[in-house]
Amino acid sequence: MHITKSLRLALMALAIITMPAFAQEPPATPAGVAPPAEIATDAGVADAPAGTLLSEPVDGAEAPAPESGEPPADTRALDETVQDLKKDVVDLNRELFVLEEELLFPANTQVAVFISMDIGEFFALDSLTLKIDNREVANYLYTPREAEALLRGGVHRVYLGNLKVGEHQLVAFFNGKGPNERDYKRGANIEFEKGVGAKYLELKITDRQRKGQPEFAIKDWE
């Protein structure tokens, strides 16, 4: 008898708990779609197209219909104010970014590694791995667009970190397609002295025309 009663109680609990699971799902809608952020973020502000009105119109203000196709004077003033505010936000963001870098990577410990490519006939860069003092610090996959940017003269900062004063070793592994579209992997290393100032190292990929092979070098910006 008591066993039957416990079974009954368990079945009732089962029914109560599973009731929401079988409830019909409401149609996905506006509740399922997050509204666009109303407050412009830094990226949002920087990427918003020129002339985007970021603020709400003033209550009670009526915009007069433009006669010659130009926006009325009060709207123009508002647009200009908004553009000025947007510029201020972008400037502040840039200053904050610089301050953040100085705080996190002070000059006395800062080390930065850059990569550049020249010509690119003999090597198509796919990925790069960096090790400093035998510890992997960066691993970057390059998309075709990024590789093209490097070929056009772009310089990419692959790594920014902190190192103590003294001797260190940097090893870079370059993966990509070499001559005849074959998989190509090469390494380059450099031992450098980290002093009290910031240290900048450049990984240079150039074409060695005489040998028909790419050349990988690491340059220390003294």
Added chain:
Amino acid sequence: MHARFAAFALGCALAVAMLDARASEPHELLGQPAPDLVARGLTGQNVRISEFRGDVVVVSFWSGSCNTCRAQLEALDRIARTYGTAGLVVLGVNLDDNPARAEKFARAQDVGFPMLVSTTKSTGREFAVDRLPMVLFLDRAGVLRVAHREFKTRDEAIYVRELRALLNE
């Protein structure tokens, strides 16, 4: 024996209730800029999500061991073929641990959009993927606007409606 059956039934009911509650929880990154992801595609080229700013991007996370993933990928393939010229980009990201197996599964799907194989174990964590399949819709500014977990046949129409709204923004 009845007591054991009752306990088993109760345990199943609790599990179902918890799963259902989790499925209805909003995605933790909703409304925020999506993390960036770069992964190798089956064509051998690397693909980075942030390069598609300006387009509406659909990112589908899936695995070979997931039963409904295949159906979802087929639905997304149909949507990609219809709206691809309107600024819609669909990317499939395989989260299997074994890269060779992941590539094999990805190639077997035969879809028209790029299939990426992520070798970074943190990808799932960065995108807060808590169930597979999971599909995320990013707007033209790269903000995560919609997240769907699992897949049922009727979801395709919901996807189309939501994507059309994003494309029309």
